[in-house]
Amino acid sequence: MIIKRCATCGRFHTYLDDDRFCVVCGSESLEAECACGRWFDYALAVQADEMYCPRCGRRLRGRAHGLE
Secondary structure, eight states: OEEEEETTTOOEEEEOTTOOSOTTTOOSOEESBOTTSOBOTTGGGOOOSSOBOTTTOOBOSSOOTTOO
16 A cells, blocks of 8 residues: 555545545546655655645645646
8 A cells, every 4th residue: 555645636545556546536646656756655644734745845735726
């Protein structure tokens, strides 16, 4: 099991390697790592409204821009 992030709703959950759909919104936009290549192994332990990648600083929490 690995931690993946839904690029649509921004939620982190543990998934099996071949899981494709987000358990929260149903979107097929799961990603196992940040655009910079950093794995999301730290994500479930962080309790914050906003989260940023510790390697590149990319904002990771919240919905993708343009979604309501």
